[in-house]
Amino acid sequence: MAEFRMPSLGADMEAGTLVEWMVKPSDKVKRGDIVAVVETQKGAIEIEIFETGVIEKILVDIGTKVPVGTPLATLRTKVEAEAGVKEPAAPEAPAIMPPPVPKPAEAPPIAAALPEVSPLPGRLRASPAARQLAQAHGLDPTTITGSGAGGAIVLKDVEARLASMPSPPPKKPVIGLDLGAMRAAIAAAMARSKREIPHYYLQHQVDVTGCEAWLAERNAARPPQSRLLLGALAAKAVASALRRFPAFNGFWQNGKFEAAPAVHLGMAIAIRGGGLAAPAIHDADRLSCDELMAAMRDLVQRMRFGRIRSSEIADATITVSSLGERGVEALFGIIYPPQVAIVGFGKVVTRPWVVEGIIQPRSILTVTLSGDHRVSDGHAGALFLVEIDRLLQEPEKL
Amino acid sequence: MNALDIRTVLREELGNIAPEIDFNSVDPKADLREALDIDSMDVLTFITAIHTRIGLVIPEVDYPKLMTLDGAVTYLSAKLQPR
Numbered sequence: 001m002a003e004f005r006m007p008s009l010g011a012d013m014e015a016g017t018l019v020e021w022m023v024k025p026s027d028k029v030k031r032g033d034i035v036a037v038v039e040t041q042k043g044a045i046e047i048e049i050f051e052t053g054v055i056e057k058i059l060v061d062i063g064t065k066v067p068v069g070t071p072l073a074t075l076r077t078k079v080e081a082e083a084g085v086k087e088p089a090a091p092e093a094p095a096i097m098p099p100p101v102p103k104p105a106e107a108p109p110i111a112a113a114l115p116e117v118s119p120l121p122g123r124l125r126a127s128p129a130a131r132q133l134a135q136a137h138g139l140d141p142t143t144i145t146g147s148g149a150g151g152a153i154v155l156k157d158v159e160a161r162l163a164s165m166p167s168p169p170p171k172k173p174v175i176g177l178d179l180g181a182m183r184a185a186i187a188a189a190m191a192r193s194k195r196e197i198p199h200y201y202l203q204h205q206v207d208v209t210g211c212e213a214w215l216a217e218r219n220a221a222r223p224p225q226s227r228l229l230l231g232a233l234a235a236k237a238v239a240s241a242l243r244r245f246p247a248f249n250g251f252w253q254n255g256k257f258e259a260a261p262a263v264h265l266g267m268a269i270a271i272r273g274g275g276l277a278a279p280a281i282h283d284a285d286r287l288s289c290d291e292l293m294a295a296m297r298d299l300v301q302r303m304r305f306g307r308i309r310s311s312e313i314a315d316a317t318i319t320v321s322s323l324g325e326r327g328v329e330a331l332f333g334i335i336y337p338p339q340v341a342i343v344g345f346g347k348v349v350t351r352p353w354v355v356e357g358i359i360q361p362r363s364i365l366t367v368t369l370s371g372d373h374r375v376s377d378g379h380a381g382a383l384f385l386v387e388i389d390r391l392l393q394e395p396e397k398l
Numbered sequence: 399m400n401a402l403d404i405r406t407v408l409r410e411e412l413g414n415i416a417p418e419i420d421f422n423s424v425d426p427k428a429d430l431r432e433a434l435d436i437d438s439m440d441v442l443t444f445i446t447a448i449h450t451r452i453g454l455v456i457p458e459v460d461y462p463k464l465m466t467l468d469g470a471v472t473y474l475s476a477k478l479q480p481r
Contacts, residue, residue, distance in 0.1 A: 219458050224446040227458070229438050272418065272435070300439055324437035 002051050003071040006060075009040055009313040010189065016040045017065040018072065020127065020152065027055045029075065034309065036072065037127070041178070041185035042277055044131065047310040053077040126153035129305050133158045182275040190334050197252075197340075198373040201332050204385040206392055207355075208348060208365045214395040230348065231322050232293035234365070236398045237391040238320055238343050239263045239284035239292075245384040247376040248341035248369075249317045257340060257375045266316025266336065267296060269303050278336060279308050280316035289398050323347050330366040340372035341381075343388070365392075399452070404474045408467060411447040415440045426467040441465075452478070 006016055020037035029035055030052040038047050053075040060072045126134070126146065130153045134144065144161050146153035193199075211233055219227040242249045242263050250260040265284035269277055281287070281295045302308055321333045322345040329349055333342035346366040353362035367388055371381045391398060399407075409421045416434040424433050431441065445456050445464075454477055456464065464470040 216458060223455055224442060224449045227442060229442060231439070272416065297439065297443070301443075324439070326431060326437065 001056070002053065002075050002077050004035065004049055004051075004073045004075060006038070006066050006068050006070045006072055007047060007310050007314065008068045009038075009042060009045055009310055010185075013040055013042075013068060013185070015065055015067045016045075018060050018062055019044060019131075021058060021062065023055045023073075025055055025057055029053060029055060038310075041181040042313055043182070043308065044306045045308055045310050045313055049075075051075065051077055127155060129155045129307055130158045132306050133162070179271070179273050179275050182271070182277075186276055189336060193334050193337050197335050197337065199335060199370050200373050200378050200381065201368065201370050202378060202381045202385055203330055203332075203366055203368045204382075204389060206365045206367055206389045207353060207362050208392060209363045211392055211395045212348075212363050226290070228289055228293050229296075230365075231324070231345070232289050232296060233392060233395055233398055234322065234345050234367070234388075235265060235267070235281075235284065235296065235320055236287070236289050236292050237388045238318070239265050239287075240391055240398065241384055241387040242318065243285060244387060245380065247380055248371065248384055250340060251317070251338040252340050252372060252374060253338050257372075260317035262317070264315050264317045266319035266339070267299060268319055268321035268333075269300055271303065277303060277308070277313070278316055278319045278321075279303065279312040282311070282315075289395075318342070320345070330368055332368050333370045335370055335372055340375045342370045344368040344370070399474075399478050401471055401475055404471050404478070405467070407448075407451060408470055408474075411444055411451065414447070415443055421467075424467060428466060430465050430467065430470075448474075454478070 009016070016038040017040075018036060019039045021035070022037070023029060023033075023035045029049050031050055033049050034046045035049045035055075036047045038045050056074045056076055058073050060066055060070065066072070126144075127148065130144075133155060134153075139158065139161065144153050144157050145151075147157050148154040208230065211230055215228055215230060215233070246259040247257070249263055250258050252258075262283050263285040264280040264282050266278035266280050269279070271277060279299055281292065281299065284292060284295075287295065299308075299312070316336070316339065318339055319333065319336050319342045321331060321342060323331055325347055327347050329346040331344040331346055333344045335342050344367065346368075348363050348365045350361050351364045352359050353364065354360075355362065367385055369381045369385055371378070412430070412434060413419065413421070415436055419434055424430075430436065434440075436444075441461060445461065449455055452474075454474070456473075460473065463473045
């Protein structure tokens with residue numbers, strides 16, 4: 001018997017509200033399946049399960065807010081399911097084994113500090129995308145008939161409703177997020193970072209004229225959906241450089257640094273209206289530039305529609321923050337605990353530069369590193385930035 | 399597709415990217431990146447949406463011509479003109 005618990009989606013999360021179950025008792029699940037949707041300060045997050053088995057019992061109702069670590073459902077793991085003696089195909093209520101009663105005594109101590117459980121009005125089942133679209137159009141979701149599993153309202157139900165309406169109401173911000181709560185979460189994480197992490201800061205100017213020329217040539221022959229942005233090259237260079245500099249990739253936990261075996265690159269994404277999130281692109285060092293670009297586009301798109309998965313929110317091993325083509329030349333990030341580094345990219349500017357003894361206009365990108373002095377020093381940080389520079393001089397090899 | 403249709407397409411596709419923007423208050427000559435607070439990823443999303451919607455591949459070198467509402471209407475009108 002295994003328990004599926006409310007996951008911690010970052011150091012700043014204490015509790016989450018269950019808004020949707022994607023599974024029901026006796027459903028088979030495998031590692032990585034999305035089984036529930038939880039509303040957090042970071043918005044609605046799709047929660048993945050990390051074990052393979054059969055859902056046995058749902059322990060938490062929709063609309064209930066529970067602390068991190070609370071069992072949400074029980075499942076029989078694969079081994080148990082196979083060992084189970086001649087269990088009927090649909091083991092909804094096995095007569096031999098009484099369903100386990102969740103032990104309230106096991107609730108984590110954090111529970112005491114939490115606000116009381118506040119159920120949402122009604123027991124609305126709707127996907128985050130549907131929820132957001134409905135909200136964006138000022139529709140009351142309870143008036144929509146769902147066609148999804150168990151009568152859940154899915155995106156196409158809302159779209160069908162909108163299509164049937166005489167004239168669409170004016171658009172409002174598509175923000176299903178509580179930006180105030182998100183700001184509070186950012187504040188908590190950043191205050192903790194500044195309190196606990198002895199930051200040091202480095203900056204380096206990288207000539208990306210070659211990258212721009214390479215991108216222009218490459219993109220000229222491609223349709224828009226296959227085009228690359230400089231941001232993808234920059235992210236790829238960071239991910240690749242981390243192979244040689246593992247001290248910037250991992251977590252500070254329990255008083256020591258643990259290097260992460262994989263590079264899950266957190267991409268800081270600004271949310272319209274004033275929010276910020278940094279979901280991860282998994283195994284970014286093993287992706288080609290095209291794959292990384294596709295992943296970035298997908299992430300930005302899903303961020304906008306509230307379809308971010310729990311593993312993406314929780315497990316970034318380093319963060320990259322880019323200002324894009326507007327803004328200023330440099331940004332010095334604050335490390336997102338328990339990570340130990342954040343790399344910042346400013347806006348590309350044209351500057352007079354000396355190349356082989358001749359002054360010429362070149363495209364200059366300022367890359368910065370905020371590092372955790374408990375783990376690394378400026379010396380290693382400097383070499384890490386120079387490695388990123390070196391990689392960006394050969395975009396075709398990235 | 400006339401200029402009015404093009405304006406509708408532009409508003410819809412840019413509206414998907416910047417849903418809270420009231421296009422009636424956007425200066426048709428203003429730089430869209432500033433007016434809508436959009437970045438290079440958003441611009442690429444917009445260019446991709448135009449491709450998907452009306453089948454027109456806009457090369458990167460032409461992006462600057464589409465960076466105002468008026469500019470985009472002029473550009474797309476010319477490209478969609480039956481020859």
